[in-house]
Amino acid sequence: INLPGHKSLTTPRVEEGTNIKSKWLPYLKQRLEVPLLTEADEKQIDGLIVIKNGVQPDSMILINVTHHVVQAVSRPSMEQLALVSSQQLPSSAILDPFNFRGARLRIINKAKQQLYDEFTQWPIRVRLEHELTAAHDAALRELLTTRHKYSVGLPLPAEYISRVTNPYTLYALGTMLLAPLGQKSLLIETMYGLTNRLRAYGSAKALADASSRQLIVLWMPDPHCSASFQQLFLPPKSIVVVDDPLIIEGAALAGSRTFDLMSPGQKLAPIDAYADANLYIRSAFRIQSKQPYGRADTVHIRSLVFHPSRRVTQVLNSYYSQLSEFGIKHPEKSHRSFVGVHIRMLANMTQDTPGLSEEETLRMQLAVAFRVSCHYRFFIKKMLRYPGDTRFFVSTDSPGAFEALSTHPTLRGRVFRLDSHDCKSRGPACMPYAAADLYLLSLSSKLLTSRWSAFSETALRIGGVSSEDGCDEPEGGWALHADKNTLTAQIIEYLEAQHYPSISQVKEALALFS
Numbered sequence: 001i002n003l004p005g006h007k008s009l010t011t012p013r014v015e016e017g018t019n020i021k022s023k024w025l026p027y028l029k030q031r032l033e034v035p036l037l038t039e040a041d042e043k044q045i046d047g048l049i050v051i052k053n054g055v056q057p058d059s060m061i062l063i064n065v066t067h068h069v070v071q072a073v074s075r076p077s078m079e080q081l082a083l084v085s086s087q088q089l090p091s092s093a094i095l096d097p098f099n100f101r102g103a104r105l106r107i108i109n110k111a112k113q114q115l116y117d118e119f120t121q122w123p124i125r126v127r128l129e130h131e132l133t134a135a136h137d138a139a140l141r142e143l144l145t146t147r148h149k150y151s152v153g154l155p156l157p158a159e160y161i162s163r164v165t166n167p168y169t170l171y172a173l174g175t176m177l178l179a180p181l182g183q184k185s186l187l188i189e190t191m192y193g194l195t196n197r198l199r200a201y202g203s204a205k206a207l208a209d210a211s212s213r214q215l216i217v218l219w220m221p222d223p224h225c226s227a228s229f230q231q232l233f234l235p236p237k238s239i240v241v242v243d244d245p246l247i248i249e250g251a252a253l254a255g256s257r258t259f260d261l262m263s264p265g266q267k268l269a270p271i272d273a274y275a276d277a278n279l280y281i282r283s284a285f286r287i288q289s290k291q292p293y294g295r296a297d298t299v300h301i302r303s304l305v306f307h308p309s310r311r312v313t314q315v316l317n318s319y320y321s322q323l324s325e326f327g328i329k330h331p332e333k334s335h336r337s338f339v340g341v342h343i344r345m346l347a348n349m350t351q352d353t354p355g356l357s358e359e360e361t362l363r364m365q366l367a368v369a370f371r372v373s374c375h376y377r378f379f380i381k382k383m384l385r386y387p388g389d390t391r392f393f394v395s396t397d398s399p400g401a402f403e404a405l406s407t408h409p410t411l412r413g414r415v416f417r418l419d420s421h422d423c424k425s426r427g428p429a430c431m432p433y434a435a436a437d438l439y440l441l442s443l444s445s446k447l448l449t450s451r452w453s454a455f456s457e458t459a460l461r462i463g464g465v466s467s468e469d470g471c472d473e474p475e476g477g478w479a480l481h482a483d484k485n486t487l488t489a490q491i492i493e494y495l496e497a498q499h500y501p502s503i504s505q506v507k508e509a510l511a512l513f514s
Contacts, residue, residue, distance in 0.1 A: 087167075089138040111139035115171075119178040123238050124214060126175070129168045140170035143178065150182040153254025153278065160246075160253060169244040172216050176278060177254055179214055184278050186211070187251050189218040191262055191284035193426070194225050194232075194434050195458040198301045203287035205239070206296035210289075211273040215239045218247060223355035227431035234307040248280065256280040261287070302462040305439055315436040319418050326416075335393065338416070339386060340444030340463075341405075341470065342437075343379055343396040344453040347371040347500070352397065353426065365509035369491040370452040372498050374471040376401035379448060382470050384410055391416065393444055395437035395455075438462075451478075484510075 084090045095103045115136060118124060145155045154177050164170055176185040188204035190197035201217060208215035219229040220243050229241045252258070259271050261283040271281060273291040281287060286297060308316065323331035346352045349364040356364070376396070383392060383405070394402055394417045406415045418437060423430035438455065441447060442463035448470035449456035460467050474494050479487050488510045495503050 085134075087134055087137075089134040107135045108139050108142065111135040112143055115139055115143065115174060116178065119174055120180040122180055122183065122212075124175055124179075126235075126237055126240055127171060128235075132167045132171055134167075137167040137170065140167065140174055144170060144173055148178065150180075151177050152182065153177045153256075156250060156253055160249065164244070164246050164250070166242075166244050166246075168240075169242055169247050169250075172240045172242045172247055173250050173254075175214050175240050176216055176251065183212065183214065184276070185214040185216060185256075186273075187216045187218060187247065187256065187278070187280045189220075189248065189280070189282040191282065192224045193284075193454065194431065195438065195454040196284035197225060198304065198458055199286045199297075199454065200281075200283040201304070202297035202299075202301035203289075203293070204281060204283075205236075205300040206293035207271065207273050207287055207289050207291065209296065210291050210293045213273075213279070216247070217241045218245070219243060220245060221428070223353050223426065225431060226426050227428050227435075230309065231428065232309050232312060232431060232435045233304050234309060236304070236307075251278065251280045254278060258282075261285055298461050301458065302442070305435070305442065305462055308435060308439060309432070311432045312435045312439070315418060315432050316439065319416075319436070319440065322419060323416065334391075335440065336443055336445060338391045338393045338444050339383075339446045339448065340441040340459065341379060341383065341392050341394045341396075341448045342441055342450050342453065342456045342459060343374060343376050343394065343398065343401045343470070344450035344455065345371055345374045345376060345401060346397040362505070362509050363513055365506045366513060367452055368500070368502075368506050369494055370450075370471070372495060372500055373473060374450040374453075376404050378472040379470040380405065380408060380411070382448060382468065390414065393417065393440055395441055 256278040441459035
């Protein structure tokens, strides 16, 4: 507690460099009943308790002694030591072993009042995950299993709350169900790849703001996007981001209305944000709503992309250093004159997104024709039309595409990319490069894009620049608005003309899916 001339009896000697007191700080701040010894008293003690090999991570030692023992300046016995987890609030039996002084009760009540005061303010100043203590965890479990005047969804079943092990999931439920005067929330589960998730996030944020709802974002890493939200972006202070699927069950138990835009035929289903209920939306697309929100979704996506995480910032700084080494002055400013090129040409869906189910892999065969039509050789033709001093920033899913562009006799020395060490997967180590690619593409002076690519579409939307389709297409263009049989015949004919080897899989997908 750092009082001058005093030392806390609850500070054992541990291995050098171990700061045990930092683990106890949330408890010591709440419970000023820790007996103290002066330096003079310490001289009368035959050494303090020594914890051999230190204390294990996420654990702490509590020493419980009565006041008369401290006054006698006697050394605590090993029976008076308790090893407990620092992630959970110890029971009263540990905190109050001699007589009931209500320490645990006071700690929980103070944490409950603190959280309730925060939840009933608008807008909520959202806590970060590391700002939650074990006292908050215990307080939230009580708050969420108790009936409240303005909350329709409470109490939640104690059995459900007992299965929630992540305190931040409890906190998210608190922001959802303990809002002021029954204010509602919007839980968005983002799906598929990075930019699909950003489309869902941006529109959900715009819709939540337009309808005065608290936004909770469920961002679960999967084979499409294996990085967490925090690994890519700095979360806005007004939203809660979780990765625990148990929150879906909590939303259902609280009576939230569900809109699954991933179900067949539901992609464009309008959301009724005027409903007097909490909303749970599952989507990889821009949300359609009966309550208009204009272009606010693009603003929110742009704001998120332009507030990258520390790792993404390191990737960006490395790229600018690369430009400087190449002799380009003022690299950040100079990049804005580059033409951005996004080449989405990988047609092998198993290689593109490993780990998908058989059905998901088959569904992705619907994109094969567009990937084949976006081969780098079609982009080269259009890049050669630009003035001879034009520089290009290239983002591609195929390292061979960059190799072909950078060694082209006319383009050599004018084509740049991130040094991603030829990332060929969507693993956590590679996803920051994807976020940095999106950042840099959106800052280009113009874009050469790939068709049927959410990545190209998102870069174009947040960049607000002119664009040109860099891909090939059948004579007369793709019959995207024709009937299914006409488009199916066109796709098969085009793939045959391009000598694509796995047409049978594409035919199967076209027969099964719309």
